[in-house]
Each structure stands twice: as C-alpha cells, then as structure tokens.
Amino acid sequence: MNEPLRSLLVEDVERDALLVLEALRWEGYEPSSLRVQTVAEMEAALTKQEWDIILCDYALPGFDAMAALQLVKQMELEVPVIIVSGTVGEEKAVSAIKAGASDYLMKDRLTRLGAAVRQNLEQAKLRKEQKRVAQDLAKEQALFNSLFNTIPDHIYFKDLTSRFVRVNEAFARSFGLPSTDDVVGKTDSDYFTEKHALQAYADEQRIMTTGEPIVGFEEMETWPDGHCTWVSSTKVPLRDPQGKVIGLIGVSRDVTEQKQLEEQLRQAQKMEAIGLLAGGVAHDFNNLLTVIKGYIGLLRMKGLISPDMISSIQQIDQATNRASNLTRQLLMFSRQQEMEQTEYNLTGLVQNMVKMLRRLLSENIALTVECEKRPLTIRADQGMIEQVLLNLVVNARDAMPKGGTLLIATQHVEVDEAGVKNNPHARAGSFVCLTVTDSGTGIPANILPRIFDPFFTTKAVGHGTGLGLATVYSIMQQHAGWISVESTEGVGTTFRTYFPLIKSATMSLNADKAIAALPGGHEGVLLVEDEASVRIIAEAVLAGLGYRVYSAANGPAALEIWQAHRDNIELLLTDLIMPDGVTGRELAVRLREENPQLPIIYMSGYSREVSAGYPLTEGINYLSKPFEPTGLAKIVRESIDRGASRSPFTRPPHVKR
Numbered sequence: 001m002n003e004p005l006r007s008l009l010v011e012d013v014e015r016d017a018l019l020v021l022e023a024l025r026w027e028g029y030e031p032s033s034l035r036v037q038t039v040a041e042m043e044a045a046l047t048k049q050e051w052d053i054i055l056c057d058y059a060l061p062g063f064d065a066m067a068a069l070q071l072v073k074q075m076e077l078e079v080p081v082i083i084v085s086g087t088v089g090e091e092k093a094v095s096a097i098k099a100g101a102s103d104y105l106m107k108d109r110l111t112r113l114g115a116a117v118r119q120n121l122e123q124a125k126l127r128k129e130q131k132r133v134a135q136d137l138a139k140e141q142a143l144f145n146s147l148f149n150t151i152p153d154h155i156y157f158k159d160l161t162s163r164f165v166r167v168n169e170a171f172a173r174s175f176g177l178p179s180t181d182d183v184v185g186k187t188d189s190d191y192f193t194e195k196h197a198l199q200a201y202a203d204e205q206r207i208m209t210t211g212e213p214i215v216g217f218e219e220m221e222t223w224p225d226g227h228c229t230w231v232s233s234t235k236v237p238l239r240d241p242q243g244k245v246i247g248l249i250g251v252s253r254d255v256t257e258q259k260q261l262e263e264q265l266r267q268a269q270k271m272e273a274i275g276l277l278a279g280g281v282a283h284d285f286n287n288l289l290t291v292i293k294g295y296i297g298l299l300r301m302k303g304l305i306s307p308d309m310i311s312s313i314q315q316i317d318q319a320t321n322r323a324s325n326l327t328r329q330l331l332m333f334s335r336q337q338e339m340e341q342t343e344y345n346l347t348g349l350v351q352n353m354v355k356m357l358r359r360l361l362s363e364n365i366a367l368t369v370e371c372e373k374r375p376l377t378i379r380a381d382q383g384m385i386e387q388v389l390l391n392l393v394v395n396a397r398d399a400m401p402k403g404g405t406l407l408i409a410t411q412h413v414e415v416d417e418a419g420v421k422n423n424p425h426a427r428a429g430s431f432v433c434l435t436v437t438d439s440g441t442g443i444p445a446n447i448l449p450r451i452f453d454p455f456f457t458t459k460a461v462g463h464g465t466g467l468g469l470a471t472v473y474s475i476m477q478q479h480a481g482w483i484s485v486e487s488t489e490g491v492g493t494t495f496r497t498y499f500p501l502i503k504s505a506t507m508s509l510n511a512d513k514a515i516a517a518l519p520g521g522h523e524g525v526l527l528v529e530d531e532a533s534v535r536i537i538a539e540a541v542l543a544g545l546g547y548r549v550y551s552a553a554n555g556p557a558a559l560e561i562w563q564a565h566r567d568n569i570e571l572l573l574t575d576l577i578m579p580d581g582v583t584g585r586e587l588a589v590r591l592r593e594e595n596p597q598l599p600i601i602y603m604s605g606y607s608r609e610v611s612a613g614y615p616l617t618e619g620i621n622y623l624s625k626p627f628e629p630t631g632l633a634k635i636v637r638e639s640i641d642r643g644a645s646r647s648p649f650t651r652p653p654h655v656k657r
Contacts, residue, residue: 002030010056027114058085080120286605289626294537297629364403399440425482442489519637520545528574555582576604
C-alpha cells in the first residue's frame with residue numbers, strides 16, 4: 001500500500017503537475033494534492049491545512065519560487081520545499097537553496113524525486129523533533145529559572161575551588177548586588193570575615209572530597225560590618241552524568257528571627273520560673289513584715305516607746321516599708337501585684353536611693369546628684385520608678401568598665417511643640433525630667449534604635465538579659481511618660497525620662513506619734529490565718545482594741561468554730577489563700593450562705609489580681625500584707641459598721657457543702 005503524502009504543487013502547467021504526481025506514485029507514495037498558481041492561492045492553501053511537501057516550479061506568470069520560499073518563511077512553517085523546474089540553472093538553484101529550498105530537480109529528471117522527497121521528509125521530521133525538544137527545554141529552563149529566583153532561600157552553585165558559579169536573585173538581594181552575575185567567580189571571603197570564609201571553605205572541600213552532604217546545619221554568618229546572621233544550610237555535591245563530583249550546590253535559609261524567637265521563648269520560660277519563685281518568696285516575706293509592723297504598732301498603741309527609742313523605731317519602720325516595696329516589686333515581677341500609683345516627690349525618691357546606688361558603683365566612678373530644691377511631684381508607682389532609676393544606673397555603670405563620672409539629676413521642664421517634633425513619643429506640657437548621664441563607651445549609631453527592644457543586649461553572655469531598658473521603656477509608657485537617649489561613641493550616654501508634673505499635689509508628712517485613739521469595739525471576729533506569727537499579732541491587735549477574737553489556723557478549724565459560736569461572730573477576717581482544702585474564698589461562701597449579711601475581709605500577701613471575678617476593694621473588704629495595726633483597726637471597724645461589705649458571693653463550682 002502506497003504511503004500517503006500531502007503535496008502542495010506550485011505549478012502553472014497542469015501536464016507538468018500530473019507528471020510530478022505520477023513520479024511520486026511510482027516511488028510508492030499516494031499523494032493527496034492541490035495545485036496553486038499565485039501567492040494568494042498558496043497562502044490560502046497553507047493556512048487551510050498542513051502539508052508534508054511543497055513541490056514548486058521556479059518561474060510562474062507573476063510568481064516564482066523565491067516568493068514561495070519567502071511566504072513559507074514568513075508563516076514559520078517547517079515544510080520542505082523542493083524546486084522542480086525545467087529552466088533553472090545552477091546559479092539560480094544555489095540561490096534557491098540559500099533562500100531555504102530543501103532541494104532542486106529538473107523536470108526531465110524526475111527519477112530522483114522519490115529519493116529527494118523521502119530524504120527531506122526525514123530531515124523535516126528531525127527538525128520538528130529538535131524544535132519540540134528545544135521548546136520543551138525552554139519551558140523547563142523557564143520553570144527552573146522561575147523556581148530558582150522565586151524561592152526566598154539563598155541557592156548557589158560552586159565549582160571545585162568553592163567559587164560561585166551561579167546564584168539566585170534572593171542571594172544577590174541579600175548581598176546588596178544589582179545582578180546575580182556580580183557573584184560569579186567570587187568566594188565567601190569577598191563577603192564574610194576571614195574566619196567564617198575559611199571555615200566554609202574547609203567544610204565545602206570536605207563535602208566535595210568525601211561526597212557526603214550536610215543537611216540542615218545551622219551556622220552563624222559574620223559579616224564584615226560585624227553583624228551576624230544565623231542560617232540553616234544544606235550543601236550537597238554536584239555531579240556530572242558519570243557521577244563525578246564537579247562542584248557543590250548549597251541552599252541557605254536565614255533563621256535569625258527564628259533563633260531570636262527561640263531565645264525569647266527560653267528567656268520567657270526562665271523568667272516565668274523565676275517569677276513563680278519570686279512570688280512565693282514575696283508572699284512569705286510579707287507575712288514576716290506583717291509581724292514586724294504589727295509589733296511596732298502594738299508598742300505604739302501601748303505607749304511603750306520611750307523618747308530615746310523613737311528614732312530607732314522610725315528606722316525599723318522605714319526599713320520595713322522599704323522591704324515592703326521590695327516584695328511589691330517581686331510580686332509585680334511575678335505578675336501577682338497590681339501597679340499602685342501615688343503622688344510623691346521624685347527628688348525625694350532619688351535622694352533616698354543615693355546611698356544604695358553608691359554601693360552599686362565601683363570606686364573609680366564618681367557619682368554626682370543635682371536635684372531641684374522645690375518638690376517635683378509625680379503620680380507613679382514608687383517601686384517601678386525605683387526600678388527605672390536602678391536599671392539606668394546599672395546600665396551606666398556597665399558602660400564605664402574603666403571608671404568615669406555618673407550624673408543623676410531632676411528638674412522641671414516645659415515641653416513645647418518643637419520638643420514634640422524631635423521625639424514622636426513626647427507631648428507638650430509640664431513634666432519632671434529624671435536624667436542619668438555617664439561618660440562611658442557610648443552606644444554605636446547602628447545599635448541605638450534597638451536598645452529598647454526586648455531581649456536585645458550588647459553585653460556578653462551571662463552579663464545581661466536584654467530586659468533592663470525594655471522594662472524602663474514599658475514602665476514609662478504605663479506612667480504616661482517617655483524616655484529619650486543621646487549617645488556618642490567614646491564620649492558617653494544620656495537617658496532622660498519624662499513624667500507628667502502634678503502641680504496641685506498635697507504631700508502628706510509622716511510623723512512618728514503614739515497611736516492614741518484607734519477605733520475599737522466589742523464585736524466577735526473570726527480570724528483565720530495559717531501563718532502562726534501573723535495570726536498571733538493580728539489577734540493581739542484586735543484583742544487590744546476590745547474585740548472578742550476567735551482564731552483558727554485553717555478553713556476546717558474555722559468551720560468548727562463557726563458552728564459553735566456563729567451567733568457571737570459578726571465579722572470574718574480570713575487569709576485569701578490557705579491549705580487544708582478550704583481557702584478563704586470557699587470559707588466566705590459557706591458562711592455567707594448561713595449569714596448573708598456577714599461582713600468579710602480578706603487578707604493576702606498577693607494582690608487582688610489573684611482573685612479575679614470576686615468583688616475585692618482595697619480598704620473595704622481587702623487588706624494587703626504587710627499591714628499596720630492602724631490599717632487593720634480601721635478596716636475592721638468600718639466593715640462592721642457598714643454591715644455586709646458586698647452582696648453574697650456565688651458559690652464557686654469546686655466548693656463542696
């Protein structure tokens with residue numbers, strides 16, 4: 001059976017066309033043909049269908065083979081064109097071949113037509129396959145380039161000498177290069193410190209020598225300007241088709257942020273553990289302070305303090321107040337204490353802390369304090385402001401390892417609109433400015449914008465958590481103020497904190513007087529406290545004021561006393577958190593069910609935050625430890641006179657009858 005052949009004949013003589021078709025049949029083809037004589041007819045035929053071969057006369061009226069070849073080229077067709085002519089000479093034939101003809105034949109020598117067609121069909125098939133392969137390769141290359149340059153990781157190829165052969169766009173961007181070609185031929189030493197480059201070279205040579213890759217290896221990259229980044233690197237040998245190692249492929253992912261988050265998580269977990277410890281220590285310490293303050297109060301109540309002992313008692317009282325502030329800071333640190341803002345003179349706070357601050361400084365640091373003589377009143381949490389000053393002084397001390405000068409100053413400042421423009425956190429008005437200036441090493445300009453970031457520190461490992469200045473920044477925001485910094489390397493640093501000035505403050509003065517007429521009574525009080533020393537001093541104060549006190553060390557004992565003396569008990573004074581299965585809250589619920597009008601006062605070394613959901617109010621039905629006899633006497637008398645301090649509590653789901 002003859003082979004089908006779609007043949008387009010460009011011929012003006014029908015007899016010649018029939019001879020060509022007959023020659024094709026003689027060679028084993030079964031041509032399906034169309035004869036055209038003009039450019040328009042040929043273009044229409046080429047557009048209408050595909051053709052296997054074009055057999056074209058050289059010269060036609062108004063049309064020739066060169067025009068036909070030009071048309072095939074314009075239409076980008078891969079169809080062999082064989083010139084079949086009776087007049088073509090050698091020169092014209094060569095021109096036709098150069099113009100794209102596949103072959104040429106004389107009409108009187110058609111015996112070679114079959115071989116020419118067969119040869120050109122094979123070549124056309126080969127060209128089509130090559131074109132298809134080239135197109136597929138182009139698509140694959142485009143896809144590879146897209147993936148290669150879209151992936152945000154750094155991808156690079158290196159030769160056997162560890163020189164870059166190719167990198168992706170993410171790599172070039174990270175290195176600040178305008179083009180990926182700028183990396184070709186360079187090594188790590190062109191971009192990193194010598195130490196890092198040498199280590200990378202050694203690792204890569206080992207990989208290419210042994211053929212063993214490294215996967216997910218985390219390493220720190222140190223850049224020439226000193227900053228470091230963490231990357232997770234995978235490096236594998238690059239092999240040729242025969243398996244010979246000819247280079248290396250590397251993929252690196254920047255995991256600096258991930259490492260920082262991991263470090264923050266570890267730090268947060270550590271701080272949480274420290275916070276739990278601090279909260280427990282502070283709670284127990286508050287009980288001890290309650291005993292000390294209680295006995296001081298008893299001595300005053302009974303008038304047993306001689307004139308020559310007043311100064312000593314004042315010192316003890318002041319020491320317990322400072323210790324109380326310390327425990328409050330510990331509780332705030334452990335998130336078990338609320339911020340307590342009061343009005344006081346910032347200058348006085350600074351002057352009271354000077355003695356302690358001097359102990360923090362080495363002998364080669366000269367401390368100068370310059371404070372305005374007039375009171376500079378602010379409304380703030382004293383413990384937090386002490387923490388601000390302490391952190392700034394410690395920071396200044398660490399910046400002067402070889403000694404220097406440290407200045408602490410307070411002053412009243414007026415911030416105008418110009419000052420607001422210089423600091424985005426500032427606002428116009430009257431403020432108290434606390435300044436801490438050192439003559440230390442200063443802070444580099446590239447680090448200065450980050451000094452208030454949590455966990456950011458330039459100190460060596462083990463010499464700083466990176467929380468000091470972040471804490472200061474947070475405290476200033478909580479107090480409706482702000483902090484600014486100015487620093488010059490080799491000259492020193494100045495921190496300025498701004499607090500709103502309270503102009504109409506009424507500062508109270510403490511005087512050590514014998515407590516003469518504390519409010520007392522004759523009512524029955526059920527006192528529940530698991531700490532024996534606190535229970536004893538509270539019982540002594542209440543009994544001294546005339547109350548009938550029923551004492552219990554825990555909830556179950558208190559319930560037994562209540563069953564025996566409920567008609568004589570007119571107030572419950574209980575610790576908030578107690579062991580032995582019945583807490584102060586649970587005890588209150590049970591007693592309120594039997595006497596809804598029973599006044600209740602809670603005591604605790606923690607803050608009201610630990611009793612979220614219960615209506616506790618300082619001075620109304622909540623007494624924070626440590627407390628003085630005056631505070632205890634006042635809240636007990638006022639609670640009894642007022643009746644039930646709050647409506648009956650709802651029963652917590654875990655309370656059993």
